[in-house]
Amino acid sequence: TQLLEQSPQFLSIQEGENLTVYCNSSSVFSSLQWYRQEPGEGPVLLVTVVTGGEVKKLKRLTFQFGDARKDSSLHITAAQPGDTGLYLCAGDQSNTGKLIFGQGTTLQVKP
Amino acid sequence: GAVVSQHPSWVICKSGTSVKIECRSLDFQATTMFWYRQFPKQSLMLMATSNEGSKATYEQGVEKDKFLINHASLTLSTLTVTSAHPEDSSFYICSARTPTASNEKLFFGSGTQLSVL
Numbered sequence: 001t002q003l004l005e006q007s008p009q010f011l012s013i014q015e016g017e018n019l020t021v022y023c024n025s026s027s028v029f030s031s032l033q034w035y036r037q038e039p040g041e042g043p044v045l046l047v048t049v050v051t052g053g054e055v056k057k058l059k060r061l062t063f064q065f066g067d068a069r070k071d072s073s074l075h076i077t078a079a080q081p082g083d084t085g086l087y088l089c090a091g092d093q094s095n096t097g098k099l100i101f102g103q104g105t106t107l108q109v110k111p
Numbered sequence: 112g113a114v115v116s117q118h119p120s121w122v123i124c125k126s127g128t129s130v131k132i133e134c135r136s137l138d139f140q141a142t143t144m145f146w147y148r149q150f151p152k153q154s155l156m157l158m159a160t161s162n163e164g165s166k167a168t169y170e171q172g173v174e175k176d177k178f179l180i181n182h183a184s185l186t187l188s189t190l191t192v193t194s195a196h197p198e199d200s201s202f203y204i205c206s207a208r209t210p211t212a213s214n215e216k217l218f219f220g221s222g223t224q225l226s227v228l
Contacts, residue, residue: 006154033217042117042204042219043155088154096160097143097208097217104154 003027004091006102013079014110021074021105023089030095032072034063035088037104043088046074079109114138115207117220124195125228132190132223134205140185141207146178149202149222161188195227 005024013019023032031050035043047056049065049072056063060083062075072089086106090099114137124130134144142163147155159180160168167180179191188207192199203223209216 035219040202040222040224042115042221044219045217090155097206098145098157098160099155099206099217100157101147101154106152 003100004089004102006089006105008105009103010106012108012110015080016078017109019076019079019107021087021089021107022071023073023091023102024071025091026070027091027093028069029091029093030069032065032069032089032091033099034072034074035090037086037088039086076107079107081109081111083107084109115141115205115218115220117205117223119223120221121224121226123226123228126196127194129191129193130195130225132192132203132205132225134188134190134207134220136186136207136209136218139207139209141188142185142210143208144182144188145206145208146180146188146190147204147206149204151202155204158190163188192225195225197227200225200227 007022031048033048034046037043047063052067052069054065060077064073086104088104089102092099116135116137118133122130144161146158148158149155157170158173161180161182163182163185169175177193182188205220207218
């Protein structure tokens with residue numbers, strides 16, 4: 001059983017389109033993080049959300065934490081080929097740094 | 112920002128041999144480090160929590176005798192894959208947590224690609 005369900009797992013879109021990635025769980029998290037990972041490298045932190053209902057923006061990326069702190073979304077506006085990569089959500093249930101990762105979303109943005 | 116160094120970046124070994132992977136926090140002391148494994152096109156799966164000066168805590172299904180973890184100092188944790196077999200081939204990643212209350216102070220190494228022939 002996957003504790004953190006991430007969807008979609010694969011997404012191929014044209015440059016300029018918008019997209020949303022979702023992470024859902026029946027469990028509450030003290031915080032949730034979004035990462036981007038390139039092949040052969042470790043994940044790089046994009047954002048951490050800790051407060052229910054919190055919205056954070058990072059240029060064309062908008063991150064939202066659900067009111068109940070059980071789910072989160074990543075929205076990318078006007079996707080560019082440089083956004084291509086693996087996006088991972090990860091939740092920390094007990095504020096220990098021990099992360100549970102979602103399955104990941106492989107995004108391909110075609111020029 | 113804080114840096115976590117992982118070494119080696121990649122390693123090829125023969126079946127039956129043991130391989131040691133190092134994870135170092137370069138500019139901070141990490142009382143806790145985490146080891147993850149990632150198979151191709153899959154997400155990261157937590158293997159164990161490495162605690163400085165005490166035994167590691169392994170996740171369910173991870174063989175502690177096969178994946179030996181040693182956290183002998185506040186800046187170094189090692190993962191030794193003993194008697195490696197082809198099915199152990201994977202991307203191994205560590206993370207280290209700075210001694211603050213904030214979850215934002217968590218840093219990942221660059222990973223080690225292990226290929227067992």
